[in-house]
Structure formats: structure tokens, C-alpha cells
Amino acid sequence: MAQATTKGASETKKQVSQSYWSLVWWKFKKNKTAVVGGIILIVFYLCFVGLAEFLAPYSLERRSNYTEAPPQIIRFIDAQGKFHLRPFVYGLEKHIDQETRKRTFKEDPSRVYPIYFFVRREPYKLFGLFPTDIHLFGVDESDPAASIFIMGTDSNGRDYFSRILYGGRLSLMIGLLGQFLTLLLGCVLGVISGYYGGATDMFVQRTTEFLNAFPDIPLFMALAAAIPKHWSPVTVYFMLTIILAFVRWGGLARQVRGLILSLREREYVLAARSAGASDARLMFRHLLPGTMSHVIVIATLSIPGMILSETALSWLGLGLRPPLTSWGVLLQEAGTVYAIRYAPWLLWTIPFLLITILAYNMLGDGLRDAMDPYGGR
Amino acid sequence: MVAEPSPQDNILLDVRGLKKYFPIQRGLLRRTVGYVKAVDDVTFFVREGETLGLVGESGCGKTTAGRTIIRLYEPTAGSALFKTRLLSPDGSPQMVDLLKADKQQLKLLRQEIAMIFQDPINSLNPRMSVSDIIAEPLVIHGRGKGPEVEEIIVNLLERVGLRPEHMRRYPHEFSGGQRQRIGIARALALNPRLVICDEPVSALDVSIQAQTLNLLQDLQADFNLSYIFVAHDLSVVQHVSDRVAVMYVGKIVEMADAEELYINPLHPYTEALMSAVPKPDPLYKSERIVMQGDVADPSNPPPGCYFHPRCRYAVDICSKQTPEFRELRPDHFVACHRAEELQLRGV
Numbered sequence: 001m002a003q004a005t006t007k008g009a010s011e012t013k014k015q016v017s018q019s020y021w022s023l024v025w026w027k028f029k030k031n032k033t034a035v036v037g038g039i040i041l042i043v044f045y046l047c048f049v050g051l052a053e054f055l056a057p058y059s060l061e062r063r064s065n066y067t068e069a070p071p072q073i074i075r076f077i078d079a080q081g082k083f084h085l086r087p088f089v090y091g092l093e094k095h096i097d098q099e100t101r102k103r104t105f106k107e108d109p110s111r112v113y114p115i116y117f118f119v120r121r122e123p124y125k126l127f128g129l130f131p132t133d134i135h136l137f138g139v140d141e142s143d144p145a146a147s148i149f150i151m152g153t154d155s156n157g158r159d160y161f162s163r164i165l166y167g168g169r170l171s172l173m174i175g176l177l178g179q180f181l182t183l184l185l186g187c188v189l190g191v192i193s194g195y196y197g198g199a200t201d202m203f204v205q206r207t208t209e210f211l212n213a214f215p216d217i218p219l220f221m222a223l224a225a226a227i228p229k230h231w232s233p234v235t236v237y238f239m240l241t242i243i244l245a246f247v248r249w250g251g252l253a254r255q256v257r258g259l260i261l262s263l264r265e266r267e268y269v270l271a272a273r274s275a276g277a278s279d280a281r282l283m284f285r286h287l288l289p290g291t292m293s294h295v296i297v298i299a300t301l302s303i304p305g306m307i308l309s310e311t312a313l314s315w316l317g318l319g320l321r322p323p324l325t326s327w328g329v330l331l332q333e334a335g336t337v338y339a340i341r342y343a344p345w346l347l348w349t350i351p352f353l354l355i356t357i358l359a360y361n362m363l364g365d366g367l368r369d370a371m372d373p374y375g376g377r
Numbered sequence: 378m379v380a381e382p383s384p385q386d387n388i389l390l391d392v393r394g395l396k397k398y399f400p401i402q403r404g405l406l407r408r409t410v411g412y413v414k415a416v417d418d419v420t421f422f423v424r425e426g427e428t429l430g431l432v433g434e435s436g437c438g439k440t441t442a443g444r445t446i447i448r449l450y451e452p453t454a455g456s457a458l459f460k461t462r463l464l465s466p467d468g469s470p471q472m473v474d475l476l477k478a479d480k481q482q483l484k485l486l487r488q489e490i491a492m493i494f495q496d497p498i499n500s501l502n503p504r505m506s507v508s509d510i511i512a513e514p515l516v517i518h519g520r521g522k523g524p525e526v527e528e529i530i531v532n533l534l535e536r537v538g539l540r541p542e543h544m545r546r547y548p549h550e551f552s553g554g555q556r557q558r559i560g561i562a563r564a565l566a567l568n569p570r571l572v573i574c575d576e577p578v579s580a581l582d583v584s585i586q587a588q589t590l591n592l593l594q595d596l597q598a599d600f601n602l603s604y605i606f607v608a609h610d611l612s613v614v615q616h617v618s619d620r621v622a623v624m625y626v627g628k629i630v631e632m633a634d635a636e637e638l639y640i641n642p643l644h645p646y647t648e649a650l651m652s653a654v655p656k657p658d659p660l661y662k663s664e665r666i667v668m669q670g671d672v673a674d675p676s677n678p679p680p681g682c683y684f685h686p687r688c689r690y691a692v693d694i695c696s697k698q699t700p701e702f703r704e705l706r707p708d709h710f711v712a713c714h715r716a717e718e719l720q721l722r723g724v
């Protein structure tokens with residue numbers, strides 16, 4: 001501590017004043033992995049949640065005749081070896097597999113479709129507010145056979161790239177929303193439990209133990225199975241979020257409670273109390289902020305679990321159902337041996353899922369180190 | 378609630394029979410298997426404008442006593458009459474029992490009693506700026522608005538020897554002594570009349586201790602404060618106190634005028650404590666009285682006088698009867714069976 005004080009003193013000369021959070025930011029910035037994780041997440045949330053319609057060449061449900069078509073690769077060099085400044089894709093051509101007698105599609109180098117940017121296609125509302133019809137890229141659709149499926153299509157002929165973009169929106173949002181609810185429940189109940197102690201504490205603690213004693217997936221399944229089938233998909237989405245939060249708040253509440261117990265006897269809390277501070281002021285001005293650094297780290301590190309739970313549930317057919325599309329729903333559609341054998345591009349969801357989870361973990365680890373700016377631990 | 382005004386009119390705080398027992402809980406059902414008698418029947422008073430030193434070894438219940446008086450801990454028994462004008466409709470002074478005050482009265486009374494804590498690191502919220510820390514009592518009691526509060530803060534900072542520009546900084550940017558000054562400024566924000574100083578200097582460097590003590594004394598004169606000054610070390614208390622109360626295992630064993638206590642101690646424990654104070658005179662041959670044994674366990678104190686197992690003057694009665702805390706000479710209280718006959722050595 002003595003060391004930290006002298007260090008702090010010499011630093012104050014350069015930077016006039018540093019709040020706790022500016023110190024955290026300063027330390028976080030030095031951790032490259034964490035910054036990369038953070039940037040990936042910002043980009044992902046921007047692309048999937050904010051700009052999905054703009055980035056996707058097609059709408060979620062737009063079907064074509066090309067079913068289970070392989071990805072059309074974006075090219076610059078044509079069959080004659082000539083370089084084109086404007087990228088293009090080859091058209092798709094029907095093809096019967098001689099062994100399996102199955103109808104498939106193949107790229108046809110004789111048909112070239114240049115890719116145009118900022119094209120006017122299906123109208124949508126940007127950020128749900130501004131009506132527009134500009135999409136990032138597309139091919140000239142005056143030729144009805146023209147198509148651009150950079151990640152192939154599914155068994156209904158829907159563009160898989162567009163579906164991953166839209167699916168990401170639900171998956172990423174359910175992680176955030178669910179975690180937000182978990183935070184709310186966990187923090188409020190944790191603070192109350194730790195601050196008041198006694199019977200309140202007993203009740204909250206036994207409830208969290210009860211919830212923790214259940215294995216997650218069966219509990220999710222039981223709760224998800226209880227959602228009536230006739231509910232609208234949006235209601236189901238929110239119910240699912242609430243279920244995820246409900247099952248997971250216990251761990252956070254316990255952590256918060258533990259921290260509150262140790263903070264409660266700190267002299268600065270006693271000082272505020274001796275000055276006449278109310279319970280609410282003590283809890284939300286002095287105690288809860290003291291747990292915030294831990295809470296943020298725990299929350300960041302548990303968002304992936306939230307996303308994966310949704311994916312697992314939807315994959316099991318208990319979560320979101322079409323027409324709502326999340327990565328879990330996409331994986332469910334892809335999750336057959338048949339698909340893996342004949343349409344491996346349907347597994348494109350997995351890298352996106354993995355990168356998201358990895359990025360959250362990188363960010364969370366970096367935050368954990370940064371939140372403790374005074375100690376080298 | 379309202380007690381008879383004390384015959385001595387200048388008494389600010391009159392604590393009688395104060396007890397604070399912490400339950401010892403064991404097992405799954407948290408059954409109470411015993412009590413730590415941290416404060417066990419403590420009686421003392423504080424006069425207006427004076428400093429009462431409260432000394433005793435570590436763990437004897439000084440902190441607990443201080444915190445129970447301002448109701449940071451719920452008292453087990455006793456009364457603490459505090460002279461205040463806040464609760465009477467006509468503003469006349471009244472003795473109000475702090476230990477029985479209800480929530481609203483307590484909030485009002487807390488404007489008049491402040492606390493300074495031992496640990497300058499822990500007693501300031503690391504997430505609040507200095508101005509927020511000092512302003513907090515003002516905000517809680519709805520005193521003043523924006524610029525007014527700022528002015529009060531600037532005045533307080535200057536008064537405790539800090540600069541106004543410090544108010545935008547955070548506690549970790551200050552040295553131990555400066556942090557303690559921030560704590561002092563916070564304690565003074567509401568213009569209290571009684572300040573409980575819980576070992577305000579024991580965490581500080583010796584060189585800073587004297588400065589801080591001098592500051593506290595200057596402030597006492599300026600703001601007309603009364604102090605309860607807790608310390609485990611007689612030499613610090615000697616420096617600042619008008620009167621001194623000596624505590625041993627949850628009880629006050631002796632209370633007297635500082636001068637009188639040093640020259641003429643009546644309790645063997647006081648004598649032993651004083652023999653441990655370093656003397657400035659190198660030629661003085663100190664005969665340090667080494668107490669045998671350990672401090673008694675407050676959850677399982679010995680019968681009779683708690684000090685008797687370590688007392689070199691102990692006789693039969695000491696292990697059988699609890700000595701009464703009595704006024705042996707004017708203003709000199711002691712709890713010892715043999716106080717009249719013993720000739721104890723002062724400094």
C-alpha cells in the first residue's frame with residue numbers, strides 16, 4: 001500500500017486527477033487482447049444488431065429456387081485469368097449427382113454477375129427508424145437467374161449469410177437482455193440480502209441454493225416447455241430471456257452478498273451511517289458501487305453462457321421457434337448428419353458463435369485485471 | 378426519554394451503565410452460545426468543551442463503546458444522555474437519551490455528534506471525490522444548495538490545512554495524514570458539538586501525529602467542540618485530554634482529571650499502563666511494571682475484578698466481588714477494592 005501511495009503521488013503531478021474509472025480505462029487500454037475482444041464485440045453488435053438489414057443482401061425469409069446451393073465465391077479473376085476491378089460471382093447451375101441421383105447446384109463460370117454496392121433492393125427501416133432500401137451489396141436482378149449467396153442457401157433456398165446476420169441479432173440481444181435482467185435481480189437481491197441479513201438473507205440464500213441445485217439445462221427445458229405453444233414468437237422471446245435470467249441470478253446475488261458483507265463494516269460505510277444516511281443511500285451509494293467492478297466482470301464473463309443456453313435450448317427445439325431466427329435455430333436446422341455431409345456451409349453459424357464467445361471472454365479477463373488498478377494481483 | 382437535567386449543568390454527555398454484548402453464534406441454526414461482553418457496564422460523562430481521553434489495551438472495547446453511543450451498534454443496555462436543543466420545541470437545552478431515540482430523533486441528533494475513524498484509508502469511500510465525501514453529511518441533512526455547499530467545503534478544507542483545489546481529487550491521491558484531514562473536515566461539516574475520535578492518529582506516522590493532534594486542538598477551540606478521544610496509548614492521551622477514563626475489558630476502571638490521574642493513579646491497571654509510557658528524561662530509571670498473563674477474554678471474563686489475575690496487589694476479595702465504580706475523591710472515580718489503602722506510583 002505504501003508503494004501504491006507514493007506511486008499515486010508521483011502520478012498526480014502529470015495527470016491532475018484520476019477517478020477510479022479513469023484508472024481502470026488506462027489499465028484496460030494496455031491489455032491488447034482485451035481491447036481486441038472489445039472491438040470485435042463492438043463490430044459484431046454494430047453489424048448484427050444495428051446494421052443487419054443493410055449488410056444482408058436478402059431478407060430473412062426470401063426464398064429462391066436454389067435450394068442447398070453452395071456458397072458463391074466472390075472473385076476478381078475470371079476463368080480466362082483476367083483481373084476485374086469490380087468483384088463478381090458466377091451464376092448457379094443445376095447439376096445431378098451421378099452417384100446419389102441428388103439434385104445439387106454448381107457454379108457456372110460462363111455466367112458472370114458483377115457485384116454492385118449500395119444497391120436499392122427490399123425496403124427496410126434502418127435502426128428501426130429510418131426507411132430506406134439501400135443494401136451494402138447485390139447483383140443486378142434484372143436477370144431473374146442472378147443471385148448472390150456468399151454462404152450458400154438452406155433447404156428452402158434462403159440466403160444463409162442474411163440469415164446468420166438476422167439470427168445474430170436475436171442471439172446477441174438475448175445475451176445482453178438476459179444478462180441485464182440477471183444483473184438487476186442479482187444486484188438488488190444480493191444487496192438487500194447482505195445489508196439486512198437475518199430472515200431476508202436466509203430466504204434469498206435458500207432460494208439461490210435451490211436454483212443452483214438444479215442442473216441448468218433440465219431446468220431450462222422444464223420452464224421452456226411450460227411456455228404455451230400458441231404464444232406469439234415475440235412473447236416467447238421475452239419469456240425465454242426472463243427464464244434465462246431467472247435461472248442465473250442466484251450466482252450473482254451470492255457474489256454481491258458476499259462483497260456487501262465485507263464492505264458493510266468498512267469505516268466509510270460506518271461514517272456515512274453515523275452522519276445519518278438512510279438505508280437506501282448506504283446500499284446504493286456506498287455498498288453497491290463497491291461491488292460494481294466485480295459485477296461487471298462476472299456479468300461480462302457470463303454473457304457467453306447466456307448466449308449458449310439460448311443456442312442449446314433452441315437447438316433442442318425448446319427455445320425460439322421459426323419464424324424467429326437465432327443462431328440456435330439456424331444450428332438446429334443444420335444439425336443433421338445429412339446437412340453436415342451435403343451442405344457443410346450450414347455450419348457457418350459456428351465460427352460466428354465461437355468468435356463472440358471468445359471475444360466476451362477476452363474482454364471479461366481484461367476487465368478483471370483492469371478493475372483492480374491499485375493491485376498487481 | 379427525557380431525563381432530569383443533570384445537577385452539573387455543563388455536562389454534555391452522560392453515559393450510564395452502557396453495555397454492548399455481541400452474540401457468539403454457532404452451527405447451522407446460528408444458535409447463540411455466548412456473548413462477547415465488549416462493553417460491560419460503562420459509566421462516564423463528558424463536559425462541554427472538554428476532551429475526555431479513553432484509554433485501554435487493544436480489544437478492551439473502546440471502539441465498541443464509541444460506536445454504541447452513536448448507535449452504529451444497537452446497545453444491549455444503559456443510557457447515554459446528550460444535551461441538545463434540537464428536540465425541544467422552544468429550543469431550550471434538554472437531556473435526551475441517545476440509546477432510546479427513535480429513527481427521526483436519531484437522524485436529527487446525528488448532526489450534533491460526529492465521528493473520526495482510525496483508518497484513514499478505509500474511512501473514505503474510494504469512489505467518491507473529496508468534495509462528495511465532505512458534502513455527504515450536508516446532503517443527507519439537506520443543508521445548503523450547490524454553491525453554498527461548495528463554499529462550506531472550501532472553508533472546511535482550508536480550515537484543516539488542505540487546498541480548495543483538492544476537492545476534485547480522490548482519496549487515493551492523498552497521503553495518510555491528508556486523508557485523516559479529509560475525515561476531520563467531514564466530521565466538522567455539520568458543525569457538531571461532540572466528536573468521537575477513534576484513535577485518529579494511531580495509523581499515522583509519528584511526525585504527522587503531532588500535527589494532527591495540534592489541528593484537532595485548534596479546531597476544538599475554534600468550533601467549541603467536545604471530544605471523546607480514544608487511544609490505546611497514554612502518552613497520546615496525555616497530550617490532548619482534560620480528563621482521562623481508563624478502560625479494561627469492557628469496563629472503566631478509573632476516571633479522573635488528566636493531571637490528577639498521572640500524579641495520583643488509584644487503580645493498579647492505570648499504574649501499570651503509566652509505567653509503560655516512555656519518559657523523556659534519559660536519567661530517569663524507569664521501573665516498568667510487567668503485567669503477568671493476558672488480557673481477560675471478554676466472552677469469558679474472570680469472576681470478581683476482571684483485572685485481578687494480572688494484578689500484583691490482588692487479595693482474596695478481588696476474585697470474589699466486582700468492585701464498585703465510585704467517586705473516591707472529588708471528580709476522581711475508581712473501581713478497585715483496595716483503592717483507599719494502596720499507594721500507587723504516578724509519573
Ligand SMILES: Nc1ncnc2c1ncn2[C@@H]1O[C@H](COP(=O)(O)OP(=O)(O)OP(=O)(O)O)[C@@H](O)[C@H]1O
Pocket residue numbers: 399413414415433434435436437438439440441442609675
Ligand atoms: N462486530 C463485532 N462482533 C463481535 N465481536 C466484536 C465486534 N466488534 C468488536 N468485537 C469484540 O469486542 C471486543 C472489543 O472490541 P473493540 O474493537 O471495541 O476494541 P478496541 O478497544 O477498540 O481495540 P483496538 O484498540 O484494537 O481498536 C473485542 O474482543 C472484539 O473481538
Ligand SMILES: [Mg+2]
Pocket residue numbers: 439440441575576
Ligand atoms: Mg478500536
